[in-house]
Amino acid sequence: MQKYLLTPSKISGIRSATNILVNACLRQRNVPPIKQTTGEASQQNNPDPYEVGRRYGPIVKSDILTYGYHLPPAWFGSATASPKVSAQQEAAMNGPSGCLAVSRGELIGDRSLDSPVARQISSKSFMESLKDPKVKAVIADWSSCMAKKGYSYTGPLQALSKADLRSSKPGAKELRDAAADYSCKVSTHLISTWQAVETSIQDKEIAKHLSALKKANAQRAQIMAKADKIVRQGG
Template sequence: MSAGTTALVLTALGALLAGCSGSGHPAAAPKPAAAAATLADIPATPSADVPSAAPTDLSALRLPIEQYVLTPADNALLNQASWVLAGDCIQHHGVTFRTPTALTHQRSGSEVPRRYGPADPAAAAQYGYHKAPVPDQDKVPTDDMASLSQADRVTVHGCLADAQKQLSGDAAYGSSRIGEQINSRSYVKATADDRVTAAFAAWSGCMKTAGYGYASPIDAYNDLHWGASPTADQQEIATAQADITCKRQTNLIGIWYAVDAAYQQQQIQAHQAELDRDRAAEQRQLDEARKALTRSPGSN
């Protein structure tokens, strides 16, 4: 994966990976990870039902793998329950530590509107290629980890790891590892697919006509100029708006999504048993998390 592709896919997908570090919370101490499943090497190129016109409502599109991986809202629920359970353990050991508050208003819908770069003209008009600001109530407060002694940090990490184990049981904590692998691999494979690179070329031609010299939307997204300022300037906003216009004119997102989904479906069929197992484990964790929060008088 190129550096540019890495930057776009990480931003587009958001915090899908499970665990405290994925939500901005202090990470638990390293622990032995469950053996990661290996994706089957499927050399055949899957067929894709590419729409003839650009989709008008990206939020209505769901990638096949989304039913097997946790959403940001799911991860926020697990993290909140983990810290609630860990809190009793931390207090029992006599450590004074302010556990992070719950993340709110996390996404639970389709990831498609964020996966392929700017797609919303209204958002682009305000933020260009920058992320929209996070509401104050969604910000994670600074925790007290830095003020703790090394011994107390070990205690806190250990309590958090134990809490996660309470939620996950014999399964790996958080989202399906193989599901996350499929989610990221399909993006990379689709981005290199001839059908998508042809759409990139068409998009690039459209952008050239508008006065912009980018070979792909990934290059536009990762233009170093955008990082020079904390907010979008008029040049960035104009570029993002042209980007979206050209995506629509060339049906780039429709093609990209269709090919991406085809690669995912191919891998899902090859790993159906593992994904079904992981999905059941995810649901058990979420059920245990809700029970933990229901039992806790201080939870929201």
């Protein structure tokens, strides 16, 4: 479903184009443009919620050995500091006729970036895969493997949920737990089995809803092409 889902990597150009349009709008209203900052980060992009690399818990060995169940910094992309916005700029930006709404309307119009159908299929396929006999069997194998290592987890998502992700970095116990988790995923072929089942479910759903999915992709492509043009031209 990756090709049909709206992910952060697909909207970075749209965000940049929106900033350009907002500043053009502010200038037209005799309001100083917002200066985009490049200093130390104060906020970061959210990681891709549909990324296959975390769908069944962490599976990248190098990340697991270093970060345990914590998200690697690379998952947050290149973060930038939040630009400072004055009261005058904020007033001109907000509201139904504000520069932000006007700019989004100019860029997106009545088209849609997101595809509710794609999100529904992604969620449905995951939930249905949990009921599949092959997935149930491989999760049981993983659980048995973990039991031999001294853990009593019913599945990899439970192992992930038990990690203390509020801490800034993983402790020694978390690193050991994640390493054991990964080892059992490899030895039981959990990821490849689970992914094959879910892919099969998604293929059937895609066939049923192909027209709507293609339409959503076409609309997004038009928006992204327009955004790229705005960024190239600088407004």
